[in-house]
Amino acid sequence: MSNPTLPDGLAQPLERFYQYLHSEKGLSLHTQRNYRQQLHTMAEHLATMGVKNWQQVDAGWVRQLASKGMREGMKASSIATRLSSLRSFFDFLILRGELSANPAKGVSAPRKQRPLPKNLDIDEVTQLLEVNEDDPLAIRDRAMMELMYGAGLRLAEMISINVKDINTFSGEIRVIGKGDKERKVPFAGKATEWVKKWLKVRSQFAKSEEKALFVSKLGQRISHRNVQKRMSEWGQKQSLASHVSPHKLRHSFATHMLESSSNLRAVQELLGHENISTTQIYTHLDFQHLAQAYDQAHPRAHKKKDD
The missing domain is CATH 1.10.150 (DNA polymerase; domain 1)
Known part of the structure; x- marks a missing residue:
């Protein structure tokens, strides 16, 4: 019926x-x-x-x-x-011959938003990077983490860096990003300091013909899995409540840069995003931060004192 x-x-x-x-x-x-x-x-x-x-x-x-x-x-x-x-x-x-065409064929559902990892706050990053061990592998790991957070690199980008691609004097890295697109990324401060420390001990592991900046204890270019495993272990060792991953460090870089500078275009270039919409999705400023930036910057947003 x-x-x-x-x-x-x-x-x-x-x-x-x-x-x-x-x-x-x-x-x-x-x-x-x-x-x-x-x-x-x-x-x-x-x-x-x-x-x-x-x-x-x-x-x-x-x-x-x-x-x-x-x-x-x-x-x-x-x-x-x-x-x-x-x-x-x-x-x-x-x-059944009751319709001649399907009106729903050309209508797409809204795209599922990829869940982004929660970024580490600045205190958590500081806690993670307080690695002061003399062990060469610990020096390598801190250099990798400092570089990922200091330059906002993708995991694949960091792994593919060769020694000749990095200039600690000028603070520049030549990076090959998605689609084999090359870009230059600045780095400074702690990232420079720890990369230099790693370069001093790298020869203890790297084979003579190996070009990679970061190598495993077997002397070859370090693998994605190895980096993920080491960063997760450092998160636990440094007593962080949340899981640490390479992507979370990149996400934290993007979030902290945008919160500090509010310069979406600059962050887009640093991250190597082709479209600025990707950067907008990738970062997650809360509305209060945006509202404060608006109130401070927009010439028509200021209230008169005698209102």
Whole structure:
């Protein structure tokens, strides 16, 4: 039977589709219930907007259904599931000759945002980098961490640095980033100090023909996995509450640079991002910080003292 809360033009095709899922597609009861719930919710919304049948629904209506999900706080994955059920239903109507085209085909769900690692705060970074051991491998590890945090390097970028690519006098590193794009990155202070210390002991491990700046105890270019493992171990050894990873150091660099300078373009160049939108996603200034920057900088934002 059709659902009495919906016009027949919406309800009856849905009932035929549910029967089709049960008898011909053989989907699990869980999947069938999910389809039914998603489609009924969308049909109810269309009915309240005056839509009488599925032939009235075009891409604009489908986009409105997706937008409604976003306004209700649905996750991107849930909206994608909702649109997928709608596309399957319209494909069924096309198969039965009740529609000529699928209006949901060209409508995409919002992109899932990649969860970014929580950055270390400045005190945590200081705690992590208080490594003053004389062991050559400890010197190497601190030099790597200082360089990743001091220059905002990607893990792959740091590993690929050769000795000839780094100039401790001018404070410059030649880096090959994503897409084999070359850029020069500045570094200074503690990063310079510890890279110099590492260069003094590097020959204890590096084979004579090895070009890599950072090598393992086997004398070869250090691996991604080795760096990740060593940084995680240093986080534990230095009693940090949160897990330490190379990407978290890069993320911390970006966050702290942006909070200090508010210069999004400069941070974009330092990170080697092609699009500034990537930098905006990568960093996460809280609104209060932005509001304070606005109040201080915008000529029309200042209140008169006698207000």
